[in-house]
Amino acid sequence: MGEVVDLYWNYFWGDEVGLAYREYITQELPQHEFLGPQMRKQLHYFPAVSREKFVNQGRITTLLETGAIAASLGLAPLDPAHDRAMVCGSPSVLSDCRRLLDARGFQMSRQVGDTADYVIERAFVEK
Numbered sequence: 153m154g155e156v157v158d159l160y161w162n163y164f165w166g167d168e169v170g171l172a173y174r175e176y177i178t179q180e181l182p183q184h185e186f187l188g189p190q191m192r193k194q195l196h197y198f199p200a201v202s203r204e205k206f207v208n209q210g211r212i213t214t215l216l217e218t219g220a221i222a223a224s225l226g227l228a229p230l231d232p233a234h235d236r237a238m239v240c241g242s243p244s245v246l247s248d249c250r251r252l253l254d255a256r257g258f259q260m261s262r263q264v265g266d267t268a269d270y271v272i273e274r275a276f277v278e279k
Contacts, residue, residue, distance in 0.1 A: 171199050196225045212241075213248040232258045232269045240273030 177199075182192045198221050200208035208215070208224065215221050222229050230237075230253070237258070239249045250260065253270050261268035 171201065174199050196227070198225060212245065213252055216249075216252055230256055230258075232256065235269070237270035238273060239270060246272055 177195075177197050181195070182188050184191065198208060200206065200210060200212070200215060200221075202209070202211045208220075210220065216230065219229055221227075235258075237249075237253060239246060239253075241249070250272070254260070258269040261271045
């Protein structure tokens with residue numbers, strides 16, 4: 153069986169209304185009969201919004217570049233030697249996140265099945 157890894161759930165939305173799953177993730181999921189023990193042990197949750205006042209506020213790229221996410225969660229900065237990422241969002245967010253990850257030595261998966269450090273969710277990308 154593969155190595156057990158920690159799960160990091162960074163959820164960003166333009167405003168606090170978009171944090172619809174916050175209570176589920178922080179209150180219900182840790183108590184889930186089957187998933188709860190693993191979630192309590194491995195899930196690091198960092199909700200943030202970019203437009204309204206909130207406990208974690210700012211654009212994901214800024215929070216990653218400044219190290220605010222890692223510092224808040226008590227983690228080391230992003231490192232392709234042990235971190236993986238899945239990025240989704242608007243085309244500008246995807247572009248900025250690619251630039252940020254590439255600058256840190258991460259390699260993007262070009263197609264399904266590629267071994268790489270991060271993937272881009274393309275379901276909502278404008279063509």
